[in-house]
Every structure is written in structure tokens, then in C-alpha cells.
Amino acid sequence: MRITERKHVAILSLVLFIICGSLLSGCVRWTDPKVSAAENVEMRKFPYPYRSMVAFASDIDGTTPQEFVQYHRFLNTEEMTPMGQGLGLDVGDSFFIYDATDDTHPHYVDYQKDTAPKVMTFFNGLDIHSKKDADMIAYYWKAGWIDSMHGYGDFNHSNKRQALCTRPYAKAAWDALKEEGISPDIWINHGNEANKQNFGAYSKFGFASYQQGDNPGSPFYHTDLLLHNGVRYVWNSKGDSTFGMNSVLFPIALRDGHKIWGFHRYSADKKIGWTWGPNAIYLQLTDNRLQDLVNKQHLVVIAQHFGGGNGAVPFNKKNADAFRLLASYQRKGDILVARTSRLLHYNRARDFLKYHIVRNGDLVKINIDGIQDPIFGFQHVTVDDVRGITFYVPDPGKASIFIGTKELKASDIVRSPADFTGRKSVGIAWFAPVTYDYTKMAPKG
Numbered sequence: 181m182r183i184t185e186r187k188h189v190a191i192l193s194l195v196l197f198i199i200c201g202s203l204l205s206g207c208v209r210w211t212d213p214k215v216s217a218a219e220n221v222e223m224r225k226f227p228y229p230y231r232s233m234v235a236f237a238s239d240i241d242g243t244t245p246q247e248f249v250q251y252h253r254f255l256n257t258e259e260m261t262p263m264g265q266g267l268g269l270d271v272g273d274s275f276f277i278y279d280a281t282d283d284t285h286p287h288y289v290d291y292q293k294d295t296a297p298k299v300m301t302f303f304n305g306l307d308i309h310s311k312k313d314a315d316m317i318a319y320y321w322k323a324g325w326i327d328s329m330h331g332y333g334d335f336n337h338s339n340k341r342q343a344l345c346t347r348p349y350a351k352a353a354w355d356a357l358k359e360e361g362i363s364p365d366i367w368i369n370h371g372n373e374a375n376k377q378n379f380g381a382y383s384k385f386g387f388a389s390y391q392q393g394d395n396p397g398s399p400f401y402h403t404d405l406l407l408h409n410g411v412r413y414v415w416n417s418k419g420d421s422t423f424g425m426n427s428v429l430f431p432i433a434l435r436d437g438h439k440i441w442g443f444h445r446y447s448a449d450k451k452i453g454w455t456w457g458p459n460a461i462y463l464q465l466t467d468n469r470l471q472d473l474v475n476k477q478h479l480v481v482i483a484q485h486f487g488g489g490n491g492a493v494p495f496n497k498k499n500a501d502a503f504r505l506l507a508s509y510q511r512k513g514d515i516l517v518a519r520t521s522r523l524l525h526y527n528r529a530r531d532f533l534k535y536h537i538v539r540n541g542d543l544v545k546i547n548i549d550g551i552q553d554p555i556f557g558f559q560h561v562t563v564d565d566v567r568g569i570t571f572y573v574p575d576p577g578k579a580s581i582f583i584g585t586k587e588l589k590a591s592d593i594v595r596s597p598a599d600f601t602g603r604k605s606v607g608i609a610w611f612a613p614v615t616y617d618y619t620k621m622a623p624k625g
């Protein structure tokens with residue numbers, strides 16, 4: 181071979197190497213096992229061993245303090261309850277601040293024929309000087325059984341033009357919540373067209389044309405206060421019939437120029453219609469649906485109204501059994517049941533995590549830099565912000581995880597054997613289960 185030919189071969193090899201390296205990073209695996217160790221690091225979709233995630237986002241409509249206690253004892257604790265042994269699931273809830281509805285008669289909110297004023301609300305009616313269940317709401321917020329606000333309250337009115345939730349009520353609500361240390365980052369629209377404070381789905385025509393919460397020119401404008409007080413996720417009143425998706429988040433552009441995360445809630449079935457009542461839980465949680473969720477590795481937020489029934493207990497046997505079915509999926513390691521805030525936080529952290537890998541021989545160091553949120557910008561994180569984040573690694577025993585420059589404690593790390601894909605993993609421990617019966621110490625509603 182002449183020198184020029186050699187040069188050509190050398191250049192050609194170099195070009196091929198670069199193409200190979202840039203297009204197919206895996207191609208170096210065949211030649212250098214040490215490189216392969218680092219390159220095999222890949223994020224797992226869910227914390228080990230789970231393959232999917234479910235949250236219930238229950239609207240507090242029609243829920244009395246007694247009903248709230250009844251169903252959370254069954255869902256969250258392992259105590260014996262009138263509906264059977266508690267399931268010990270991580271299920272959150274929402275709350276109302278005001279009650280301004282005229283929907284009192286003959287609409288009963290429970291089997292004792294109580295009406296709307298008995299529903300759990302922070303204030304009595306619209307009176308910001310008269311607290312009703314404020315202590316109870318603050319207590320369960322701290323306990324983790326409440327994590328979402330169902331608007332500012334119930335402003336449903338038979339006269340849909342009778343809209344009352346103007347900006348001063350929004351302001352007073354935030355002041356009161358701040359005083360109690362309640363800081364939800366999830367807002368769920370409530371109710372009919374009299375709830376002009378709703379937002380997130382506005383269009384000039386159609387069902388959402390009444391929404392004024394994000395219109396700076398309206399007396400019902402408040403989304404600036406909402407964002408200022410830390411709300412980051414909104415359900416915009418649009419029901420979904422899709423049970424499970426890769427991400428439940430989508431960006432919403434507000435009319436005041438801000439942006440916020442919207443999230444999908446499964447709330448209706450194409451054939452049956454709305455399934456978000458407590459008598460339709462067995463229609464929401466079918467074996468087929470849950471298995472499909474697992475197979476597709478999806479997450480879902482399920483809309484409900486746990487306290488919306490009028491039976492002697494919140495869930496009859498058929499519906500309690502549906503929850504038992506869900507609990508069995510968690511027990512076998514297929515579905516992680518999480519309160520709505522945890523699911524949304526996880527969804528965002530997983531999809532926008534910024535991290536880099538540092539390799540030293542066989543050792544793999546995973547450095548978490550933060551979350552590059554496309555709406556709210558880069559965010560530094562604590563361990564609680566990234567719980568559940570899991571990486572496939574060749575050897576979990578030789579992997580470590582850092583947040584910034586700080587290595588995570590052994591108790592925050594989970595090293596796991598091969599899963600259904602045949603790959604081992606290392607991850608940040610999910611939240612420890614809490615099945616304590618908080619009703620034992622609760623202020624009475």
C-alpha cells in the first residue's frame with residue numbers, strides 16, 4: 181500500500197469510527213467492556229419493582245367530615261373498618277375553602293340526609309371570619325391525606341350567571357391557607373359555569389367559554405395569585421377516557437401570559453359516560469385495565485368523588501372489592517399507588533431530570549443535577565423531589581447516586597436484582613409507606 185493509500189484508509193477508518201460513535205454509541209460496547217458499564221445506564225420508567233403508577237384525585241364534592249374519615253380509614257390505614265380491613269394505600273384528597281352553592285335541597289350529601297352546608301369546608305359559607313373545618317383540613321394536609329385544592333370551594337349555582345368567586349375571595353383564601361401552613365401545588369377546577377374562577381381550557385366558544393380565572397381583565401382573575409402561591413398543576417375540567425399514558429402532563433398557556441402544567445384525569449368511559457362516582461369504582465378498576473396499564477408501563481390519575489355517594493358506607497362491596505384488586509397489584513409489585521401530588525412530581529422529575537454519569541473503572545456514579553422544567557425553568561432538587569428515580573446499571577453494587585456534590589445516604593438508595601427486562605437497577609428510595617390511622621388524633625369536623 182502506498183503512503184497516500186494508507187492515509188486514505190486511516191482517514192476512512194477515522195470517519196467510520198466517528199460515525200459509528202455518534203450514531204450508535206452502543207457500537208463501542210463490543211470492544212471495551214469498561215465503557216459498556218457506563219453506557220448501559222438508562223432510566224427505568226418506575227421505581228423498582230413497579231411497572232406502572234396509579235393516583236386517585238378525588239373531588240371533595242358532597243363529602244362530610246364523617247365520610248372523609250370513613251373512606252380514608254379504609255383506603256389509607258390497615259385498621260378494621262365497616263368496609264373490611266384497611267388497604268394501606270397512599271391516597272390523597274382535595275378540599276374546599278368556601279361553600280356558596282344553592283344546591284341544598286333535595287340534594288342530600290350523605291345517607292343521614294344532610295345537605296350541602298354539612299360538606300367539609302374551611303370556612304362557613306363565604307364568611308372569612310368564621311372557620312368551619314379549617315383545623316381538620318390543616319391536620320389532614322400535614323398528615324398527607326390532602327394534597328390538592330378543589331378550586332376555592334363550591335360556587336355551583338342553579339343560576340349559572342350567579343358567579344360569586346371574585347378576586348377578593350381568592351386573596352382571602354390564600355391568606356388563610358398561608359396562616360394554616362397549607363400550600364397545595366395542585367388545583368382542580370370544580371363545578372358548573374357559575375365557577376368563573378375556573379381556568380385552563382378557555383375557548384371563545386364551547387363549554388369552557390365561561391372560564392375567567394386567567395383573564396386579567398375579569399373580576400374573577402386570580403391565576404397570578406395562584407402561581408405566586410406555588411400552584412404548578414391544574415385539572416382544567418376536561419374529562420379523559422384514556423386510562424393510562426406515558427405522561428399525564430401537558431403545558432397550558434394561560435391568558436395572562438403565564439404557563440402552567442395541565443394534567444389528564446381519567447374520568448369517563450366512552451360507552452358508559454362519567455365513571456367518577458363512588459358507585460362506579462368497579463368500572464374504573466377492572467382487571468383488564470390494570471393489566472393493560474402494567475403491560476404498557478403507563479401512569480394514570482383517576483378522577484373520583486369518594487364522598488359523593490349516599491350509602492351507609494362510602495363504598496359498597498363491589499366497589500370496595502375493586503380497591504382490593506388494585507391493592508393486590510401493588511402487593512405483587514406491578515402498580516405503585518401514590519397520592520396525586522407524588523405521581524405528578526414523579527412524572528415531571530422523571531421526564532425532565534438532568535443528570536450525568538461519571539465512570540471510574542467499574543464504578544458508576546450517577547450525578548443528579550436537577551430538573552430542567554420546560555415551564556418553570558431549572559430547579560435544584562432535594563432527595564424528596566426525586567424519590568423513585570431509578571436507573572438500570574450493570575452492577576448495582578458498584579453504583580452510587582449523588583445530588584449535586586452530595587452522595588445519597590445508604591437508606592435512600594435501593595439496589596435491585598434483575599426485573600422483567602433482565603436488567604438490574606439502582607434507585608432513590610420511594611416514600612416509606614405510612615398506614616397510621618390519623619383519625620385517632622384528628623380534630624373533629
Ligand SMILES: [Zn+2]
Nearest residue numbers: 239241370371
Ligand atoms: Zn367538584
